[in-house]
Amino acid sequence: MTAHAKLGPSGAHRWMLCPASVEMEAQIPDTGIDSPYAVEGTTAHALAEMALANNRDADDYAGVRFNPDLIHVDDDMVEYVQMYLDYVRELGGTRFTEQRVDISRWVPESFGTADNIVFTDDGVMHVIDLKYGKGVPVFAQNNPQGMCYALGALAAYDFLFDIETVRIVIHQPRLDVVSEWDISREDLLAWADNELAPAAQAANAEDAPFNPGDKQCRFCDAKGICRALAEHNLAVACEGFSVVGDPISTKDVKSLAPEEIAGLLPQLDLLTKWAKSVEGHAQGLLELGEDVPGFKLVEGRSVRKWADEDAAGKALSRKLGAKNAFTKKLITITQAEKELGRGDPLIVKHTVKPEGKPTIAPVSDKRRTIEIDVTDGFGEVPDAA
DSSP, X not given: OOOOOTTOGGGHHHHTTOTTHHHHHTTSOOOSOOOHHHHHHHHHHHHHHHHHHTTOOGGGGTTOOSSTTXXXXXXXXXXXXXXXXXXXXXXXXXXXXXXXXXXXXXXXXXXXXXXXXXXXXXXXXXXXXXXXXXSSOOOOTTOHHHHHHHHHHHHHHTTXXXXXXXXXXXXXXXXXEEEEEEEEHHHHHHHIIIIIHHHHHHHTSTTOOOOOOHHHHTTOTXXXXXXXXXXHHHHHHHTTSOOOSOOOOOOSOOBOOHHHHHHHHHHHXXXXXXXXXXXXXXXXXXXXXXXXXXXXXXXXOOOOEESOHHHHHHHXXXXXXXXXXXXXXXXXXXXXXXXXXXXXXXXXXXXXOOOOOEEEEETTOOSOBOOOOTTTTOOOOOOOO
C-alpha cells in the first residue's frame, strides 16, 4: 500500500482552500478498498512507469496485469498511455520517473511522488503529471499539486541542474488535454513561502477553519457528513425561495448526525434534478448564442473512429487477412496500429476524429470557445412583395 502524507501534494487543492477538511477526512474510516476509477488510474501509471523504465511502448504490455490489485491493460489504456509516453520522450533531457519528492521545508512531514521530472538543456525543469481520469479536466496554471512536486524537485536537484524556469504539465489523454504552465524559480519559491506554508499551518491548527466550495469539496471524502458544506449548499439552493421545513442551524458539532443526514436524504433527489436542470438550461442558452456570464461552450471528449467500417474492413482484410482484421467486429484502431504501426497510411486514410459534443465549462477553461451562429441553417427571407 502506498504511503500518504497527512498534507500531501495531491490534496493541496483541498486543504489549502479548506484547512478543516484534513480533520474531517480523518473521521472517514479507511475501507482498504480502492474505487474502480482509482484502480484504473493506478494501472495506467504502472503501465507508463514500466514502459518508460524499459524503453518499450504501451502495446508491449497489452493484456498484462501487473499485480492482483490492478486490472488488465486493455486496448484503450494502451492507446491513451502511449500518448503520454510520446509526450515525455519527445522532451529528451534527463528524466526521473516516479520520483519521491519532499516538501517538508514548507509543509511538515509532507512528501509525494512525481510521475516524471525532466530537465532539458534550455534551463527548464518539466514536472509532468499523468491524469488518467476522464470526468473533470485538470489544468496546469496555478495547480497546487504540480507546484508542490516542483518544489520537491527543486529541493532535490537544484544543486545538479541550472534551473531557470519550472514548467508544470498536466497530461490528461482521455480528455485530449495537455496543459502547460511556466513559472519562474523565484515565483515558485515565493508562492511556497507566502501561500503554501501559511495554508499548511492553518490546516494543522487545532481549530482549522471551514471554507466550503466546489473546487475543494468535489473530491473530499468527508463531504457527505460536513455540516459547513450542507449549510452552504442549502443556503445556495434556497436563496430567493421560501424555506420549507426547518433549516439546518449552525451548531458546535462539525459533523452531521445520522438523524440529520436522514432528514436531508428526501431533499437530495429534488436538489440534484434541479441542479441538472439549471445546467442544462444554461447550456441551451449558450447553444442559442446567449451569454451566460462566466461560462462558455467547449468541445467535449472525442475519440477516433473508422470513417467507414465496411471500407476499412475490406482494406484491412486485404492487408492483414480477414481472420486478423475481424474478431466479432472490425478490430479497433489501436489493434490495427499494433499490426501495421502508428501512422500507417492505410489507417490514416480510413480514420477520422469528429468534433467533441459541446459541453459547458467556466471561461477559465483552456479549451477553445465554440462560437455559435444562431442563423446557421436558415436561408435568407425574401422581401415581401
